[in-house]
Amino acid sequence: MEALTGEEVAKLHQDYVMQSWHKQGGKAMPVKEAKGIYLWDYDGNKYADMSSLLVCSNLGHELPEIVDAITEQAHKMCFMSPAYASEPKSRLAKMLVDVAGPDFYQRVFFTNGGADSNENAIKMARMVTGRSKIFSCYRSYHGSTLGASFASGDWRRFATEAGGEAPSFVHFMNPNMYEDGFDRGVDDEKVTKLYLKRLEDQLIYENPYNVAAILMESIVGANGVILPPKGYMEGVRALCDKYGILMICDEVMAGFGRTGKMFAWQNFDLKPDMFTFAKGVTCGYVPLGGVVVSKKISDYFTDHVLQCGLTYSGHTLACAAGVAAVSYYLDHDVCAHVKKMEGVLKPFLESMVEKHKCVGEARCIGLFAALTIVKNKATRELMAPYHASNSVMPTIMAELKKKGFLTFGRETNINICPPLIITEEELNEQLPKLDEVLTWVDETYCG
Ligand SMILES: Cc1ncc(COP(=O)(O)O)c(C=O)c1O
Numbered sequence: 001m002e003a004l005t006g007e008e009v010a011k012l013h014q015d016y017v018m019q020s021w022h023k024q025g026g027k028a029m030p031v032k033e034a035k036g037i038y039l040w041d042y043d044g045n046k047y048a049d050m051s052s053l054l055v056c057s058n059l060g061h062e063l064p065e066i067v068d069a070i071t072e073q074a075h076k077m078c079f080m081s082p083a084y085a086s087e088p089k090s091r092l093a094k095m096l097v098d099v100a101g102p103d104f105y106q107r108v109f110f111t112n113g114g115a116d117s118n119e120n121a122i123k124m125a126r127m128v129t130g131r132s133k134i135f136s137c138y139r140s141y142h143g144s145t146l147g148a149s150f151a152s153g154d155w156r157r158f159a160t161e162a163g164g165e166a167p168s169f170v171h172f173m174n175p176n177m178y179e180d181g182f183d184r185g186v187d188d189e190k191v192t193k194l195y196l197k198r199l200e201d202q203l204i205y206e207n208p209y210n211v212a213a214i215l216m217e218s219i220v221g222a223n224g225v226i227l228p229p230k231g232y233m234e235g236v237r238a239l240c241d242k243y244g245i246l247m248i249c250d251e252v253m254a255g256f257g258r259t260g261k262m263f264a265w266q267n268f269d270l271k272p273d274m275f276t277f278a279k280g281v282t283c284g285y286v287p288l289g290g291v292v293v294s295k296k297i298s299d300y301f302t303d304h305v306l307q308c309g310l311t312y313s314g315h316t317l318a319c320a321a322g323v324a325a326v327s328y329y330l331d332h333d334v335c336a337h338v339k340k341m342e343g344v345l346k347p348f349l350e351s352m353v354e355k356h357k358c359v360g361e362a363r364c365i366g367l368f369a370a371l372t373i374v375k376n377k378a379t380r381e382l383m384a385p386y387h388a389s390n391s392v393m394p395t396i397m398a399e400l401k402k403k404g405f406l407t408f409g410r411e412t413n414i415n416i417c418p419p420l421i422i423t424e425e426e427l428n429e430q431l432p433k434l435d436e437v438l439t440w441v442d443e444t445y446c447g
Pocket of ligand 1: 141
């Protein structure tokens with residue numbers, strides 16, 4: 001088949017592809033090639049992937065170890081039904097349990113991505129507890145399939161709810177220290193106490209003994225890397241224990257080394273009963289997700305049928321990619337590298353708060369970072385109020401793209417989440433571009 005030109009690729013996409021989260025018929029940049037931390041368009045323009053393509057390509061693009069594992073597996077057996085055991089699936093399940101902690105965790109249910117990992121965790125929580133309600137945060141995203149969309153807290157669930165709200169999904173407000181008017185490192189104890197009190201009150205008003213699970217992103221990602229105040233996550237765990245509620249951590253974005261730990265919940269003094277994963281497990285080379293469950297939950301299903309199933313559960317090619325990716329994280333101590341790079345990224349972002357009128361707060365853990373962009377630092381007036389229809393943020397993202405710095409932002413945040421294999425030299429080459437754009441934002445929007 002003759003290769004298409006960039007223009008042809010873009011035109012076919014424009015005419016025939018349903019584009020997520022957009023009105024249809026718009027243009028998408030045709031990408032010809034991706035390698036390491038870079039992408040190239042058909043005109044030869046090079047872009048640094050400073051968001052790991054939706055915080056997914058943790059190990060960068062075209063990593064030979066993953067590509068070779070997929071190729072090798074493809075020559076042996078591309079697909080095997082979930083009813084049968086296959087070497088990649090068996091291996092990957094054990095690897096994930098070993099990394100999570102085999103003293104507490106036992107099994108993995110494999111899915112195709114993030115949304116269905118959350119949906120299946122919710123189903124399991126209901127089966128195990130016999131309770132119906134699922135608590136989740138307003139400031140969160142858990143996927144766009146029906147159930148995951150109801151569990152999500154941000155505006156992306158509105159269209160789903162327009163068809164009628166799903167019963168038994170309850171949202172609560174999770175802390176966002178900067179936007180709530182508090183100072184990190186000063187007010188943590190006060191904020192933790194306040195938000196845990198509100199959550200417990202809400203649980204009591206909803207009848208805590210009918211709450212199956214509290215589902216939370218270990219660290220809220222797409223809504224702006226919202227780091228919880230000290231002690232908050234441990235406090236949620238304590239509330240779960242008090243009322244017999246299961247705690248589910250969503251590691252879809254924050255997992256696999258992103259925060260400098262293999263799983264982001266490992267930054268806290270707690271163990272979730274289940275945690276969900278996707279993205280970084282294969283870095284998107286082949287879609288894969290799943291749920292890691294505790295021994296206690298696993299034990300429940302030795303006597304009860306697990307009423308969950310997907311044709312592609314434990315897909316052979318995907319699990320082969322997963323084995324290669326997880327081996328790479330461990331063999332190359334990617335977490336140690338991430339901690340080292342945090343030492344470059346975090347001080348730089350903090351210096352942007354000092355330097356720029358438009359930067360209200362910088363949050364960074366590992367290579368998971370975001371800047372809150374403001375109009376007025378003194379009043380903390382956000383550049384883009386929540387769910388604003390005429391936000392200037394896309395224009396700011398376009399300025400970054402013009403400089404070859406490709407990332408995404410939601411609401412009033414710029415997310416900076418490069419592939420975890422980025423080097424200090426590459427960071428030092430890219431970050432000044434962000435500084436230049438922030439100067440332009442100061443001059444253009446901050447009077
Ligand atoms: C925290 C979190 N959970 C779930 C999802 C949904 O994952 P998927 O798009 O693979 O369904 C996402 C996607 O960005 C996410 O960030």
